[in-house]
Amino acid sequence: MKKLEAIIRPEKFQELREELDQHGVKGMTISEVAGCGQQKGQKGVFRGNKYEIKLYPKVKVELVVDNDDVDVTANIISRTCSTDQVGDGKIFVSAVEDVYRIRTGETGKEALQ
Numbered sequence: 001m002k003k004l005e006a007i008i009r010p011e012k013f014q015e016l017r018e019e020l021d022q023h024g025v026k027g028m029t030i031s032e033v034a035g036c037g038q039q040k041g042q043k044g045v046f047r048g049n050k051y052e053i054k055l056y057p058k059v060k061v062e063l064v065v066d067n068d069d070v071d072v073t074a075n076i077i078s079r080t081c082s083t084d085q086v087g088d089g090k091i092f093v094s095a096v097e098d099v100y101r102i103r104t105g106e107t108g109k110e111a112l113q
């Protein structure tokens, strides 16, 4: 199993939710976050005053999916959330060792959706 952590534009979330639902993806965790991209780390001084790098509001969507579904899920996110402008976001993929459904005690793939 893999976890996809997608950082997307907040205004794209509703459309993504519907698109994922149509592809049978039910489980996800959403957070409102703030972040910055390529400009990260730049520090400016303007007339003697340091200014802070702006943080932009983003939505983080976390989805744990079967290994076989990583590409199709990432493609749905990319297609739906792209505007071709800077700041469209990123998808981070990492390994997940196991999952338990608390209600039934199912584990692994059985517990995913």
Ligand SMILES: Nc1ncnc2c1ncn2[C@@H]1O[C@H](COP(=O)(O)OP(=O)(O)OP(=O)(O)O)[C@@H](O)[C@H]1O
Binding pocket: 007, 034, 035, 036, 037, 038, 039, 056, 058, 085, 086, 087, 088, 089, 090
């Ligand atoms: N390396 C990173 N680690 C963690 N979060 C990141 C990283 N890069 C981007 N993000 C998150 O993704 C959001 C969107 O990033 P953004 O799309 O601006 O990335 P970028 O690398 O600047 O690409 P682009 O050139 O398309 O803007 C950021 O606001 C931040 O929350």
Ligand SMILES: [Mg+2]
Binding pocket: 036, 037, 038, 039, 086, 087, 088
């Ligand atoms: Mg950027």
